[in-house]
Amino acid sequence: MRHDFTINPSVPARRVYISVADTPASQASTEHPNRICSQTETYVSSKKIYQHGIFCGLLTAQKEPVPLKSIEVELQVRDHVATVVSTLNYENKEDKPVEAVFVFPLPGDAAVCHFSAKVGQTHSVAEVKEKQQAREEYDDALSSGQQAFLLEESDQSPDIFSLSVGSLPPGESTSIRLEYVTELAVQADDGLRFCLPAVLNPRYQPQGSEDVSVQVTSVPASLVPYSLSFSARVSSPRPVSKVESSCSLEPLQYLNTDQTQAMVKLAAGHKFDRDVELLIYYKDAHQPTAVVEAGQASAKPGTLMGDPVVMVSLYPEFPQSVMSSLASCGEFVFLLDRSGSMDCSINNSKQEETRISSARDTLLLLLKSLSMGCYFNIYSFGSIFKHIFPKSVEYNEKSMEEALKKVEEMQADLGGTEILEPLEYIYKQPCIPKQPRQLFVFTDGEVDNTKEVIDLVKKNAGSHRCFSFGIGEGASSALINGLAKEGGGHAQFITGTDRMQPKVMQSLRFALQPAVADISVTWDLPKGVSATVLSPPITAIFQGQRSLIYAQLTGQCLEAAEGCVMVKYSLAGHPSQNQLHFRLKPAEDTGLTIHRLAARTLIRCLELEDRSDRGQQDEGVKKKLVELSVQSGVSSSFTAFIAVNKDSGESIQGPLERRNIPTPRFYSPMLCSSPTMRLHPVPMMAYPRVYDSADLVCESTELLETYHFADLTESYDDVEDEAAVPQQPLRGPLLQLVSLQKASGYWMLDAALASALGKTSEEVEKSKPAPVNKEVWATILALIWLHGFKMDVKEEWELLAMKAASWLRAQNAPCVTECVEAGNVLLGCSVQKDALGI
Structure with a gap:
């Protein structure tokens, strides 16, 4: 049997019909020999695609050789500035010339400042030119049989680049050198974060937008046919205390006795299943610095590149008197991504925690940490968006419980990633007097209209602060960093084995x-x-x-x-x-790194200025931007790097074969949010099955053609009933305890609390000092348990514990010291009263 996934236009959006055409499986496998097909049946539920039998997936459209053989990356970190040199090695093993096209991610704030190619003994250094001119020169070179190389930034997102290697002759090898500089972001734990994006998930294209996105050919990480080697050298005026990574590293090597220089390498066998993230920690990192860099000798004085x-x-x-009391007022707006990709795991381990389940737990901690009298609301989005309340409401026991009930029901079932519309809706809501608005955005950050989203946040920057969280591998750094930068907030990335909760709670402290x-x-x-x-x-x-x-x-x-x-x-x-x-006095041996970063900063400002009036391009700003980009040698959205090898001798004969270099994709294509897909209507069968879904994904827009199945092996109704009630993972003791706290900060003395504390109700009741009421006793016990057993994750519960301590102080309860002593005996702890803040 052959089943074609199609969308029937006669039914409402978000309904997918699977129709059947009779094609023998043997014939199907001949037509598509590169597909992995098996005797299986698949149907789509509102949450994910369920399968009966063995998984049926797609690999690549054609079994073609991939000319990219290896990528070598050398990282040089000086204090908090990174210079990255990537060498991409190509080899054409075919008997005809090819054009290799590689679409790949870079950090969104990177300044690409060098691009060159070496073919045999010929070395070609690219120039920065206006983008359309560069494209025309590239096409002209190919049509005349010359080798040419083109590197350009995506029009829609500054963290996606396209590299075209044109007219690579049969049997020829080429090395491409790409260099960029970037600032290292400071994380809330004082680590400097460098990320080498290795994963590029297909970007969601909003409905109704023009199809201008770069087509990404992506494959599962295990199928990437080229290797990656990575080494980093770190130097700083202050000692390097440690370097951590989500990837396997060789041991850190110090290069001098004062430990201000160190070297680290990526362990062999990196599988491209995650971005290469380094967290670099210096001793006494919070030291203000100023570095003066001399201008370029050949540049004209008075220009950016000619002056220091x-x-x-x-x-x-800040003064300690100000920091000792965090603000209790504010309007806290939480915007949660519920697209299908949020149903994927945060990392590729065998752990069952998904992005959406981690987000639910995080919202629990956030809601429990808010103060009485503030305001809040929770929005969620996919292809549509929802809100828990029509407008932000005052935080109290009733509103908190209602919100938590809705949060428990949240699934990754809203389809695509339409983030622009809910943001527009939020910004249209009037701000509440004397309640400063704080916006928290949670997303796996894979959208195609990044610049439009950031422009909207910048336009409304005066009314709020925006804190953004990029979840999982492949999250767009341009989107996550752009939201926080233009919204006056702070950005965090949750990847590898990171837990979302501590990073979000650190940002909440910033918001307060x-x-x-x-x-x-x-x-x-x-x-x-x-x-x-x-x-x-x-x-x-x-x-x-x-x-x-x-x-x-x-x-x-x-x-x-x-x-x-x-x-x-x-x-x-x-x-x-x-x-x-x-x-x-200019610092020594800095090259032009600071000039290029400064140029990139100014270029980004000009790009935002050019887009200030949506849809109307300012030609004067564009001209200034192109001139600055060409002068500094730093790429922009209006320029590209172009190199033509004019010394290659005879022109290359014959038509070019295009080879799309596959980019590693982190998650399973069947569980995550979709790029634009080519689905065509077909006649419905006599008794169609209807399955809820708006979030199918194929490995590229060209691949969703045919799946092969066997007959049904169990009834649809049985499985659909099973899917209708999502299985919630069991919470650990900490979240169990947190979930029981009341909005004003206290705990009730009941069986649920006793269970969370690991005791029976009888044990808890018997240990209570007689003069003390039950709520005071329960709250003291909860605080002792947190301080006694969960100090390693204190940042997650510190704010709600402060709220509990404040409630206790307001009770003026008798025998508090006696309660603490009795609580320590009951729980087997030795926590001092002063440590509890009461």
């Missing part, structure tokens, strides 16, 4: 910090020297978190001279400032 550029890293420290207002930057420089700030205005400052400033220095001064930069701001109504003195 300074990069200032500030770590503002008082908003900083009236931020200004002033410079005190020697006479005759001036600074032109290249960075966008600072819109958000958090305690201990880095703020970066790039500035072009104009004029002459003695190298021994000093300058000073000062950031002034208002914190909780009190004027504050942080300043840094620095030498104007």
Whole structure:
């Protein structure tokens, strides 16, 4: 039997019909010899595709050789700036010339600054040119039989690049060198995060948008036919304390006695099943620094590349009196991705925890950590969006319980990833006076309209702070970082073995910090020297978190001279400032790294300015942007790198064969949200089966053609009933205890609490000091258990414990010390009363 997946236009959206055409399985396997097909039957439920028998999947459209053989990556980290050199080695083993096209991810804030190709003994260095001009030169070169190389950024998302290697002759080898620089983001635990994106999941294309997305050929990680080697060298003025990774690394090697230089390599056999993430930790990381870099000798003075550029890293420290009491007011809006890809596991281990189940647990912790009197609402989105309340409501016991009940029912069942519409709806809701809006966005970040989403957040930046969370491998760094940067918040990535809860709770603490207002930057420089700030205005400052400033220095001064930069701001109504003195003498051996990062920063600002009026391009801004990109040698959305090998001798004869280089994809194609798919209507069979789904995925838009099945082996109704009631994973003791806390902060003394504490109701009741009421006793027991058994995850429960301690203090209960002593005896702990905050 042959079953074709088709969409019948006569039924509402989100209903998929599976129709049947009689084709012998033997004939089908001859027609599609590269497919893995087996005797099986599949149907689609509202949550996922269920299968009877063995899994039936697709590999690649054709069994074609892949000319990309290996990728070698060398990372050089200097303090918190990274230079990445990637060498891509190609070899054409076919008997005809080929054009190899590779679509791959890069960090969204990377400044691509070098692109060259070596064919035999010929070395070609690419130039940056206006994008359309570069494309035309590439096509002209291919049509005349010349070898050509084109590297361009996606029009829709700055973290996707396309590399075209044209006219690679039979038997020829080519090495492509790609270099970029990037800033390393500071995580909430003070680690500097570098990510080499190795996974590119198909990006969801919003309904109704133009089909302008780059077509990505992706395969499961196990089928990637090329290898990856990776090494990193880290150097800093401060000692390197450790380097961690979600991937297997060889042991860290220190290169000097003071441990300020270190080397680490990726262990052999990396399977492309995850991004290569490094977390670098320095001792005394929160030290403000300023690095002055000399201009390019060949560039004209007065230009960005001709003048010195300074990069200032500030770590503002707020007064302890302000930080001792976190804000209790605010409107907290949580926006949760419920597209089909959220049903995938966070990593590729055998653990059963999915992205959506982790998000549900995280929302539980968030809701329990809010304070009485604040406001909140929860939105979720896929192909449509939903909200728990029509508008944000005051946080109390009734609203919290209603929200938690709805959260428990949430599944990854809303189809695609339409994030723009719910954001527009949220921003249309009026802000609540004296309740600053804090937006938390949870998504696996695979959308095709990244720039449009970021533009919307920037437009509404004055009304809120946005905290974003990229979940799982392949999350778009451009989207996640862009949301936080333009929304004045903080970005976090949850990958590998990371748990979502501690990172989200760290961001909640940032959200509870008082908003900083009236931020200004002033410079005190020697006479005759001036600074032109290249960075966008600072819109958000958090305690201990880095703020970066790039500035072009104009004029002459003695190298021994000093300058000073000062950031002034208002914190909780009190004027504050942080300043840094620095030498104007240029640092040695920095190349043009800082200039290129500064250029990239300015380019991004201009790109946002160009899109300020949606749909109308500012030709003046575009011209300025192209000139800056060409001058600095840094790519942009309007330019591309083009290299033509004009010394290759005889022109290459014969038609080119196009070879799409497959990109590793993390998750199973059958469980995750879809790119645009080519599905064609066919006549319905006499008794059609109807299956709920809007979230089918194939490995590329070209591959969803035919699946082969055997007859049904069990009834649809039996399996559908099973799918209708999602199986919730059992919660661990911590979440069991947290789920029992009331909105105002206390716990009830009942059997559920006793069970969470690992005791019987009788044991808990008998140990209670007589004069104390049950709620006080229960709350003290919960706090002792948290401090006694869960200190390793304190960041997850610290805020709700503070709320509980505040409730206890308000009760003025007698015998609190006696209760703590009795609680320690009952639970087998030795927690001091002062540690509980009561």
